[in-house]
């Protein structure tokens with residue numbers, strides 16, 4: 001064999017060997033790469049899965065919490081509504097209780113008045129008759145005459161007071177007819193017109209345009225309104241006196257409110273307002289409001305008052321619909 005060929009063969013064998021070695025190393029690298037790819041894919045898929053689970057969990061939690069929140073909001077607003085209904089109901093019951101209390105107080109006053117009238121009137125009549133007899137038989141003694149006149153005037157005054165008290169607290173025989181509340185107030189204002197003008201008082205009417213008809217004894221109800229309006233006129237001290245009268249229909253009742261910007265009164269005076277003989281006026285009997293309350297209670301209505309010193313007073317009267 002030629003040495004050159006031997007070298008060539010040796011080189012070819014070496015090349016072949018190198019090729020085989022390279023092929024092996026390439027294959028090993030490829031397998032390595034494939035393994036890396038596979039684990040990368042596994043990691044990617046696992047990460048995606050984790051992200052998907054986290055998103056699903058977040059959405060579910062959010063939805064659940066949102067749902068819980070909505071349910072809580074709903075039950076809170078239902079609870080609030082129930083609470084409001086209960087407060088309204090409580091208000092109504094309190095008003096009814098106030099009304100019952102004022103009726104009971106009034107009934108007690110009425111009982112007391114009739115007892116007094118009974119117990120006082122008989123002896124009083126005897127005194128008056130005896131006085132008349134004494135006056136007729138007394139000789140011309142000026143001093144005795146004057147004294148008898150004083151006794152006579154005062155016994156007559158007591159008699160009038162007892163009669164007025166009885167009239168303002170007794171059960172009334174009413175002559176019911178249907179009437180518009182607005183007309184009744186207008187008629188009362190017409191009667192008070194001169195006194196209103198004389199005192200330069202502006203009357204503001206805020207009447208409900210809707211029909212508010214009541215079944216009342218017209219004359220008596222007008223007396224009840226009149227006492228309140230006269231009191232308002234007498235309470236106004238400023239030059240810009242205002243009396244505001246509102247009417248409205250509410251819960252099967254006609255509601256009338258009469259407000260003035262007069263001197264008002266403190267809570268103590270307010271609590272005794274409807275009691276007989278309670279007066280702050282030199283010539284007042286203190287029976288005006290007792291009488292108004294009696295008339296309104298006899299109509300199965302109600303009368304209440306609110307007042308603030310130096311601001312004014314509001315009377316609210318409710319009368320049942322016709």
Ligand SMILES: Nc1ncnc2c1ncn2[C@@H]1O[C@H](COP(=O)(O)OP(=O)(O)OP(=O)(O)O)[C@@H](O)[C@H]1O
Pocket residue numbers: 227231232235260262263264265273278279280281283284285286287288289290312313
């Ligand atoms: N609108 C009012 N503003 C302030 N005080 C008032 C008002 N209405 C009534 N009063 C007070 O209530 C008291 C009782 O009133 P009521 O009408 O019963 O008797 P009076 O007005 O004193 O006497 P009369 O009615 O016989 O003239 C009054 O003296 C007054 O002090």
Ligand SMILES: [Mg+2]
Pocket residue numbers: 227230231284288289
């Ligand atoms: Mg009065």
